[in-house]
Amino acid sequence: MTNLDSTRGVKTIIIVNVISTFVTLIFWVLVLIKIYILQNTDIVIDNVLKASTLGFLAADFFWAIPLLVISIAGLRKLNTLGWLAALMVNILWFYSLTSLWVRDIYLGTISPGDYVFLPFGIFAIWSTYYLWIKKEKFDIS
Numbered sequence: 001m002t003n004l005d006s007t008r009g010v011k012t013i014i015i016v017n018v019i020s021t022f023v024t025l026i027f028w029v030l031v032l033i034k035i036y037i038l039q040n041t042d043i044v045i046d047n048v049l050k051a052s053t054l055g056f057l058a059a060d061f062f063w064a065i066p067l068l069v070i071s072i073a074g075l076r077k078l079n080t081l082g083w084l085a086a087l088m089v090n091i092l093w094f095y096s097l098t099s100l101w102v103r104d105i106y107l108g109t110i111s112p113g114d115y116v117f118l119p120f121g122i123f124a125i126w127s128t129y130y131l132w133i134k135k136e137k138f139d140i141s
Contacts, residue, residue: 007078007137009130013086014075016127020120021068027116028057052103056096056113064092083138086131090124097121 035050067089074082097117104110131138 007134009134010075010078010137013127013130014072016120016123017068017072017075017086017089021065021072023116023120024060024065024068027113028060031057031113056100059092059096064089064096067092078137080138080140083131083135083140087128090128090131093117093121093124 031053035053067085071082071085071089074080074085076082097114100111100114100117104114
């Protein structure tokens, strides 16, 4: 299948993945500016939190963003790789948001990223279910 006419859900996933790609890129550029350019502190806890943030940034740039782009292109063509990449992105949303929320609740604060990315994590629950029940559209057996 190469036509999206009968798959409104796939179109929705593509739109949300496009939006999340841009939101992720903008978010991390702003974080880089704030943490690594504007603030220059050498407090030990700040360095630990900076390192943690840098780890999430690297993971998003090396894994999440490329997988989002692959999912967008692949879902448009209803191919297996797009389906798989979209599911992998959803797993990353689950993992990242769980890690962020546990860390921030433990620290007694909620970071902006928790709120910015929560809608994408919630959407990923539906998206995972939808992609699984519609797997025949992607020649998955």
